[in-house]
Amino acid sequence: MILKGLKEKSNKNYIDKCVKNRVVDSNTNKINTVGVIVDQSEFKDLNWLQSLSTTLNVNPTNLKIIALVNPKQKEVNVYDLYFTKKDLGWKGTVKTDILKTFTNTDFDLLISFYKTSKLSLVFLSAITKAKFKVGVLAEEQVNDLILDIDINNTTIFETELVKYLNILNKL
Template sequence: MVFKGFKKRSNKRYLNKLISQRSVNVGDTKVKSLGVILCFDEVDDIELFRGLAAHLRIRPNKLKVIAFSSNGKEKANAWDLCFNPNDFGWNGTIKNVELKSFLDTEFDVLISYYTEELLELKLLTALSKSQFKVGILQTDKRLNDLIIKTDITEFNVFKEELYKYLTILNKIKNE
């Protein structure tokens, strides 16, 4: 359909505008909250991220995970929040109130754990008001402050590298 093409183009333009206006602010604030954006088609185990939060000494109530599914019909019982392309409007507008609430939350760290080149996932990362954004290897390097080059199936490698870099950046609480 013609309108889908126009909608996608307007969202791409809006994404490029967001990325060009973004200013990187890497302070030494400690990590107390964690947000995760992932693609349900690639990863479907929320327990991996609960273990990561425990490893980073983040309380379970300060962890928020959202999943995106490119197939709108696919919903999993394990996910509280699973989104699809229908939750996005023109010019980067978000139609879903819960998704908007997630994006307005100022997480200390946001993890973009996906490799698929989907416009909606990139928009979620760019629209997030998180202070520090971490991702795995993606083609657009402007989205994240820290990129950990690892395969999406090697979660333990990602977890250890993230811990190492957050320690170097003085973002982990020493207890």
């Protein structure tokens, strides 16, 4: 238990370091690649996430979705890319190739689509390389734009996201 607490503390410190050292790119380049981080226990509508690429005028092959799953729960995994909290190491390290590939991909837009503040989700949002980060969790500081909307109300989220991305000349 002590080691688990120390690991969480080291990762929280790494999140703070990532947030502090992040340079926000203020360019108006159009969005070509999108990464989405979800919690499978909260959201399972894979079809809507894939249709979001059409709304954002992004090629579906440039949309990468990764989900946090709980291996102890007996639910069917609907996501191709997934990870567990055990896949995260100490001081900002990741243990699997899936996470290494996802975090090293330079996304034009990263959508943190989860409502529960879990360290592993916030950690992944913080370390993933992205020019612009959008989230729905109001208390986290890893996002450039926060849309405080219920994640089950996808039409409002989609409308608001498109509205703000148009204002920022990203679409």
